[in-house]
Structure formats: C-alpha cells, structure tokens
Amino acid sequence: MKRIPLAVSLLIAATSFAQAAAPSAAQKDEFYQVCFGISQNAALCTCKAEAAMTLIDERFMTVVISSMKGGSPAAGDYQAYNAYVAKSNQICKPNY
Numbered sequence: 001m002k003r004i005p006l007a008v009s010l011l012i013a014a015t016s017f018a019q020a021a022a023p024s025a026a027q028k029d030e031f032y033q034v035c036f037g038i039s040q041n042a043a044l045c046t047c048k049a050e051a052a053m054t055l056i057d058e059r060f061m062t063v064v065i066s067s068m069k070g071g072s073p074a075a076g077d078y079q080a081y082n083a084y085v086a087k088s089n090q091i092c093k094p095n096y
Helices: 001-019 027-041 044-054 060-066 076-093
Strands: none
Touching: 001 027, 027 044, 027 060, 044 076
16 A cells, blocks of 8 residues: 555656756766765665666755755655655666
C-alpha cells in the first residue's frame, strides 16, 4: 500500500517539475562533488547526479544539494524531497 502514495507523489512531483528548468551542468557537478565528499563512491554519485538531471528541476536541485550539505528541506518540499530520494535510490541502489 505504501507504493500507491509514493507513486502519486512521484507523479505530482514529475508533473510540476516538467514545466521548470532542468538543473544546470554546474549544479550537476556540485551535486557530484558533495555526494562524493560524503560517500567516496564514484559510481553511486555518478548515477545519482545523472538521475537528478531527469528527476528534479533547477530549483529543487538547490534543495537537494543543501540537504546533502546538512540543511533541511522546507516543510513544503518534504514530500517531493522524500519522493526524489526514494526514486533516485530505486534507480541507483535497486536493492536498497
């Protein structure tokens, strides 16, 4: 039953992101650097950076990078943030 709310959340997030600008190459590079600084896992961070380019928009990439640096998403971004993390894990860590 948990998959249905997640699927709905992802659909809503994807619909709202579809109209926004894609993350920039600079954001992708920053995402990778922050991720690698945390995990030291080049394969995982490459996958996550690539996935982020299709899953989220430019504004939301700042939310994700900030969260990776220890910040917290705004209350209005929690659901989309959790959906993004779940989807990127599904893509990059399928048995997670």
